[in-house]
Amino acid sequence: xxxxxGSDHGGYHLKEAIKKYLEEKGIExxxxxxxxxxxxxxxxxxxxxxxxxxxxxxxxxxVCCGTGIGISISANKVPGVRCAVVSDTFSxxxxxxxxxxxxxxxxxxxxxxGLALKxxxxxxxxxxxxxRHQRRIDKITDIEKKYSK
Numbered sequence: 001x002x003x004x005x006g007s008d009h010g011g012y013h014l015k016e017a018i019k020k021y022l023e024e025k026g027i028e029x030x031x032x033x034x035x036x037x038x039x040x041x042x043x044x045x046x047x048x049x050x051x052x053x054x055x056x057x058x059x060x061x062x063v064c065c066g067t068g069i070g071i072s073i074s075a076n077k078v079p080g081v082r083c084a085v086v087s088d089t090f091s092x093x094x095x096x097x098x099x100x101x102x103x104x105x106x107x108x109x110x111x112x113x114g115l116a117l118k119x120x121x122x123x124x125x126x127x128x129x130x131x132r133h134q135r136r137i138d139k140i141t142d143i144e145k146k147y148s149k
């Protein structure tokens with residue numbers, strides 16, 4: 001499995017902690033930046049991670065900013081991305097099990113590193129339940145197609 005990582009300055013420290021954690025677990029990562037706490041614009045990094053996931057370059061993505069909101073909105077603009085902002089382990093589980101989220105968004109200013117790493121673990125280890133949930137994912141895809149014309 002290869003994970004795309006990205007953050008703005010507000011999520012930089014959290015992204016770095018997640019990268020270290022994943023590497024220690026033997027999970028390959030590609031870091032799309034940013035590389036410091038110097039102010040940058042989150043849409044650039046949300047888009048880079050989203051494009052890596054949709055293209056198949058990476059299987060999943062994790063993005064971080066101050067709240068997780070702005071960077072998730074940016075990632076979700078790329079057709080085929082289902083990015084979920086998550087602040088607890090139950091939501092992490094449901095975002096994969098029911099929504100088949102392929103990008104996870106976390107807010108460095110919202111949750112601590114310990115909880116974030118537990119969320120990442122749950123999210124990576126939860127499988128999509130399929131069946132009735134696939135029908136709903138297909139409807140999301142139909143909405144994307146309708147507005148991508």
